[in-house]
Amino acid sequence: MATRQTQLLARSLLTPAVGLLFIWMIVPLALTLYFSTLHYSLLDPGSESFVGLENFRYFLTDPAFLASLRNTLVLVGSVLALTILLGIPLALLMDQPVIGRNFVRLMVIAPFFVMPTVSALVWKNLLMHPVSGLFAWLAQLFHLTPIDWFNDVPLFAVILIVTWQWLPFATLILLTALQSLDEEQKEAAEMDGASAVSTFIYITLPHLARPITVVILIETIFLLTVFAEIFVTTGGGPGLQTTNIAFLIYSQALIQFDVGSASAGGLVAVVIANIVAFFLVRIVGRNLEA
Amino acid sequence: MGQITLQGVQKSFGPVHIIKGADLDIADGSFVVFVGPSGCGKTTLLRLIAGLEDVSGGKILIDGRNVVDTPPAKRGLSMVFQSYALYPHMSVRGNIGFGLKMAGLPKDEINRKVEAAASTLNLTPYLDRKPRELSGGQRQRVAIGRAIVREPKAFLFDEPLSNLDAALRVQMRIEVTRLQKQLGTTAIYVTHDQVEAMTMADKIVVLNSGKIEQYGSPLELYERPANLFVAGFIGSPKMNFVTGEHAKQQGAATIGVRPEHLKIERDGGGGWQGTIAVAEHLGSDTFLYVDAGPLGMLTARYIGELSLHAGDRVSLLPDSARIHRFDESGNALRR
Numbered sequence: 095m096a097t098r099q100t101q102l103l104a105r106s107l108l109t110p111a112v113g114l115l116f117i118w119m120i121v122p123l124a125l126t127l128y129f130s131t132l133h134y135s136l137l138d139p140g141s142e143s144f145v146g147l148e149n150f151r152y153f154l155t156d157p158a159f160l161a162s163l164r165n166t167l168v169l170v171g172s173v174l175a176l177t178i179l180l181g182i183p184l185a186l187l188m189d190q191p192v193i194g195r196n197f198v199r200l201m202v203i204a205p206f207f208v209m210p211t212v213s214a215l216v217w218k219n220l221l222m223h224p225v226s227g228l229f230a231w232l233a234q235l236f237h238l239t240p241i242d243w244f245n246d247v248p249l250f251a252v253i254l255i256v257t258w259q260w261l262p263f264a265t266l267i268l269l270t271a272l273q274s275l276d277e278e279q280k281e282a283a284e285m286d287g288a289s290a291v292s293t294f295i296y297i298t299l300p301h302l303a304r305p306i307t308v309v310i311l312i313e314t315i316f317l318l319t320v321f322a323e324i325f326v327t328t329g330g331g332p333g334l335q336t337t338n339i340a341f342l343i344y345s346q347a348l349i350q351f352d353v354g355s356a357s358a359g360g361l362v363a364v365v366i367a368n369i370v371a372f373f374l375v376r377i378v379g380r381n382l383e384a
Numbered sequence: 385m386g387q388i389t390l391q392g393v394q395k396s397f398g399p400v401h402i403i404k405g406a407d408l409d410i411a412d413g414s415f416v417v418f419v420g421p422s423g424c425g426k427t428t429l430l431r432l433i434a435g436l437e438d439v440s441g442g443k444i445l446i447d448g449r450n451v452v453d454t455p456p457a458k459r460g461l462s463m464v465f466q467s468y469a470l471y472p473h474m475s476v477r478g479n480i481g482f483g484l485k486m487a488g489l490p491k492d493e494i495n496r497k498v499e500a501a502a503s504t505l506n507l508t509p510y511l512d513r514k515p516r517e518l519s520g521g522q523r524q525r526v527a528i529g530r531a532i533v534r535e536p537k538a539f540l541f542d543e544p545l546s547n548l549d550a551a552l553r554v555q556m557r558i559e560v561t562r563l564q565k566q567l568g569t570t571a572i573y574v575t576h577d578q579v580e581a582m583t584m585a586d587k588i589v590v591l592n593s594g595k596i597e598q599y600g601s602p603l604e605l606y607e608r609p610a611n612l613f614v615a616g617f618i619g620s621p622k623m624n625f626v627t628g629e630h631a632k633q634q635g636a637a638t639i640g641v642r643p644e645h646l647k648i649e650r651d652g653g654g655g656w657q658g659t660i661a662v663a664e665h666l667g668s669d670t671f672l673y674v675d676a677g678p679l680g681m682l683t684a685r686y687i688g689e690l691s692l693h694a695g696d697r698v699s700l701l702p703d704s705a706r707i708h709r710f711d712e713s714g715n716a717l718r719r
Binding site for chain 2 (some may be wrong): 281282284303
C-alpha cells in the first residue's frame with residue numbers, strides 16, 4: 095500500500111465486506127437491545143409496550159439467575175480443569191512412538207466430531223441410564239447400587255459429557271505443541287542431569303504455557319454457551335441444578351414465551367462473557383506475548 | 385581428568401551401519417576435532433560419547449571406566465548443541481545454573497559458580513535476560529557457560545558455530561580455543577568446516593562414511609595424508625590429483641599436488657601446460673583454474689598478486705619434494 099491511489103483502492107474494495115459484516119453484527123444486537131426494553135410476550139401478541147429497564151430488573155432478581163450463573167461458572171471451570179489435567183498426560187502418551195499411533199490419534203480425536211446432541215443422547219441412554227446403561231451394568235457386576243446420574247449428580251453428569259467432548263480438542267492442541275518442543279532442549283536437560291519429572295516441570299510445562307492459554311480461551315468461549323447437552327439430558331433440572339445462563343435464556347423465551355426478558359438475559363450474558371474474558375486475559379493472556 | 389578412549393565403537397540404526405568400529409585415544413586436556421563431510425557419522429560419534437545414543441558394540445572409556453551403560457548426566461561430560469538448545473523461558477542465570485540446580489547444589493553456591501562462569505564469558509550484564517533478548521554470539525556464549533559451569537571432564541561441541549555469521553565465527557573460534565586452553569579441559573569438537581578443524585584442533589579425526597580415515601595433528605594431516613580422502617578433504621583449495629602417465633613415472637596410481645605447491649610460469653614449456661579458465665584475484669592470493677587438457681582441471685595458488693587472466697597459457701611445475709603418491713586402493717605411498 096505504497097501510494098495514495100492504492101490505499102484508496104484498497105479501502106474502497108474492502109468497504110462492502112466490512113459494511114456487510116458490520117450490519118450482520120449490529121442489526122441483531124440493536125434488535126435485542128430494542129426487545130429488551132419491551133413488554134413482549136408471545137402468548138399475548140400485539141400488546142408490546144415500552145417498559146424501560148423492567149426486563150433487566152426481572153431477569154437479574156430472578157432467583158434462577160444467580161443459580162444459573164453459579165452453574166455456568168462451575169461447568170466452565172470444571173470442564174477447563176478436567177480437559178487440561180487429563181489432556182496433558184494424554185498428549186504426552188500420544189507423543190510417544192507406539193505401534194498404530196496414527197490410529198490411536200484418530201480414535202482420540204473422534205469425539206470432537208460427534209454432534210453434541212448425539213453424544214448427549216448416547217451418554218444419557220447407553221452409558222448413564224440407571225437401568226439399561228453401561229455404568230449401571232458395571233455397578234451391578236460389583237454388586238453396587240447403580241448411580242442415577244441425572245438425578246443424583248446432574249451437574250457432574252453434564253460436566254462429564256462436556257469434558258468428554260472437549261478433551262480431544264485440548265489433547266490435540268497440547269500434542270501439536272509437544273511435537274514442536276525442540277528435541278535438543280530435552281537432550282540438553284538430560285545432559286544437565288534432569289530426571290523425567292524435572293524435565294517435565296522445568297522444560298515441558300513452561301513450553302506448554304502458551305497452548306494451555308489457547309485451550310482455556312477457546313474452550314471458555316464455547317463452554318459459556320453449552321446448551322444441547324443440557325437440553326437433551328436434564329432439561330435444566332432437576333429444579334435448577336443444571337440450568338446455565340444459556341439454558342435460562344432459552345427457557346425465558348421458548349418455555350415462558352417472554353421475549354423481552356430473554357433479550358435482557360441475552361445482553362446480561364454478553365456482559366458476563368466480557369467480564370470472564372477480561373479476567374481470563376489478565377490472568378493467562380500474558381502467556382500469549384511472544 | 386578427562387581421558388577418553390573408544391574401543392571398537394559401533395552404531396547401527398536398523399540395517400544401516402553409521403559407525404563401523406571406531407578406535408580412538410583422546411588425551412586429557414587435548415582439543416580434538418571430528419571433521420568429515422555430512423553424513424559421515426561425526427555427530428553420531430559425539431552423541432555416542434555423550435550418551436544420547438546407545439552404542440551397538442564396543443566400549444567407551446572415560447578415565448579408564450567403561451561408560452556405555454551410564455546415563456549421560458553421570459558421565460561428567462557437558463555438551464554445546466548446534467541450536468544452543470537454551471531453555472527459552474529461563475533467564476541466562478537460570479540456563480547456566482540449571483545443571484547445578486538439578487545436581488541439588490545450595491542456592492548461594494549455584495549463584496557463585498554461575499557468576500564466575502558469566503564473568504569468564506563477559507555475560508555478567510545479561511544474567512537476568514531471556515535468551516530471546518540476546519544476540520547470536522551471546523546465546524552461543526550462554527550455551528558455553530552452561531557447559532563450563534559444571535566443571536566437566538570434557539566438553540562436547542556439536543557444530544556450535546555453524547549458526548553464526550562469518551566474522552563472528554572467526555571471533556568465537558578464537559574465544560573457544562582460548563577458553564579451552566585456559567581451563568585445560570578435554571574438548572571434542574564436531575565440524576564440517578576444515579578451516580575450523582585446522583585452526584582449533586590439537587588433533588583432528590577425519591571421518592568418512594562411519595570410518596576413521598586418519599587421526600593426527602593438523603599439520604600431520606596436511607603434510608602426510610594417509611589416503612586420497614584425507615588428502616582431498618584437508619586443504620583449501622583442494623589438492624590436485626593426476627592419474628595416468630605422470631603418476632606412473634612416480635611409481636604411483638595417483639599423485640597429488642596441493643595448489644600452493646605448483647610453481648606458475650608463463651607458457652615456458654616444461655611442466656604441465658594448460659589454459660587459464662578462471663583467474664581469481666584476492667589481492668593476498670591469486671587462484672588459477674587451469675584447463676590442462678588430458679590432466680583435467682588443475683588449481684594453482686600464488687601468494688600475492690599475479691597478473692594473469694583467463695585465456696592465458698601457463699605451465700605449472702609441481703614441487704617434486706611435495707608430491708603425494710597413492711596406490712590403486714587410494715592409500716598413501718611413503719618414500
